[in-house]
Amino acid sequence: MNKKHNFYAGPAILPAEVLEGAQAAIREFGGTGLSLLEISHRSKAFEAVMDEAGALVLELMGLDSNYAVLFLTGGASSQFYMVPMNFLNEGERACYVNSGVWAAKAIKEAALFGRVEVLASSESSAFQFIPKDFAIPQDAAYLHITSNNTIYGTQYHRWPDAGDVPLFCDMSSDIFSRRLDFSKFSLIYAGAQKNLGPAGVTLVVLRRSLLDRVQRKLPAMLQYRTHAENGSMYNTPPVFPIYVSLLTLRWIRNRGLDAIEAQNLEKATRLYGEIARNSCFYAPVAGDDRSWMNIVFRTSRPELESVFLDRCKEANCVGLAGHRSAGGFRASLYNALGLESVDALIQVMREFERLHG
Numbered sequence: 101m102n103k104k105h106n107f108y109a110g111p112a113i114l115p116a117e118v119l120e121g122a123q124a125a126i127r128e129f130g131g132t133g134l135s136l137l138e139i140s141h142r143s144k145a146f147e148a149v150m151d152e153a154g155a156l157v158l159e160l161m162g163l164d165s166n167y168a169v170l171f172l173t174g175g176a177s178s179q180f181y182m183v184p185m186n187f188l189n190e191g192e193r194a195c196y197v198n199s200g201v202w203a204a205k206a207i208k209e210a211a212l213f214g215r216v217e218v219l220a221s222s223e224s225s226a227f228q229f230i231p232k233d234f235a236i237p238q239d240a241a242y243l244h245i246t247s248n249n250t251i252y253g254t255q256y257h258r259w260p261d262a263g264d265v266p267l268f269c270d271m272s273s274d275i276f277s278r279r280l281d282f283s284k285f286s287l288i289y290a291g292a293q294k295n296l297g298p299a300g301v302t303l304v305v306l307r308r309s310l311l312d313r314v315q316r317k318l319p320a321m322l323q324y325r326t327h328a329e330n331g332s333m334y335n336t337p338p339v340f341p342i343y344v345s346l347l348t349l350r351w352i353r354n355r356g357l358d359a360i361e362a363q364n365l366e367k368a369t370r371l372y373g374e375i376a377r378n379s380c381f382y383a384p385v386a387g388d389d390r391s392w393m394n395i396v397f398r399t400s401r402p403e404l405e406s407v408f409l410d411r412c413k414e415a416n417c418v419g420l421a422g423h424r425s426a427g428g429f430r431a432s433l434y435n436a437l438g439l440e441s442v443d444a445l446i447q448v449m450r451e452f453e454r455l456h457g
């Protein structure tokens with residue numbers, strides 16, 4: 101197979117060794133004589149997978165057992181309602197920052213359960229920056245932010261100081277892309293399919309003490325407590341996506357978050373550098389808020405947009421069309437994407453400038 105340079109925003113590129121490990125496990129898993137797709141989730145072999153995956157998440161985050169690690173279904177989008185359902189009680193208010201489409205969806209769902217205050221928004225500027233410098237009411241149930249705005253290519257590089265208010269974060273598109281003080285956060289969630297694994301599982305990490313705050317009567321599956329008390333095995337968990345996520349977590353641990361961060365910064369610096377240098381392209385987001393994961397750029401010759409995308413395809417660079425709501429181009433540079441892929445894209449941009457600049 102001629103492997104392409106995969107710039108898709110999600111589902112997204114996975115490390116080659118993870119794909120190989122996943123293939124091997126489909127054939128036969130852990131000496132069981134069965135495929136991973138056939139084994140019981142209650143088997144010793146799979147319990148070991150869950151234990152190791154949970155432990156690796158805590159290790160990579162530098163957190164201890166005061167936090168619960170959950171592997172849930174329903175995507176990050178289900179966290180948009182599960183968070184307020186559990187943690188926005190009658191008479192309380194929850195605070196949100198509206199930094200893009202995903203944040204706005206989270207806000208809409210929260211409003212179903214109680215009072216929501218949007219403390220800051222960049223919507224009137226087409227979400228081209230991260231809203232900053234707002235006051236956080238200290239009686240808020242929580243403050244919800246989106247660390248990386250996948251569609252617009254903005255990313256937090258400085259966290260709001262939430263004081264005593266629990267900080268909740270949707271990290272779907274930049275989880276484990278850099279070293280962070282994860283203890284700043286009381287709840288973190290991420291759909292796996294961007295930086296962690298295949299679609300089908302969502303990582304949730306939350307402070308166990310939060311579980312005492314839940315007042316609403318909820319169906320078992322919609323309570324974090326159920327999943328925390330049952331090690332994410334209250335029902336059959338998504339066995340295969342969890343296993344592939346474990347393989348990715350091992351890959352991240354073996355490389356180290358520092359090395360991953362350094363390479364992500366190098367990839368983003370190279371690409372933003374070329375966008376700035378190249379007379380045919382520009383980046384709509386300003387330096388301070390630029391994402392290292394999803395690099396959004398446009399051409400000064402919009403009539404040639406499809407020509408550029410065709411040239412990318414010919415050079416085996418795929419997934420570069422901007423989100424359908426944003427247009428232009430987007431290069432997603434998730435952890436598993438190598439420098440050589442960024443260099444291949446830069447080559448296409450240079451040729452484009454030679455022909456059309």
Ligand SMILES: *Cc1c(COP(=O)(O)O)cnc(C)c1O
Pocket residue numbers: 110174175176177178202246248249250270271272273291292294
């Ligand atoms: C992709 C994405 C989502 C939606 O994830 P699903 O798993 O498809 O529900 C939510 N938030 C962010 C930041 C995303 O990038």
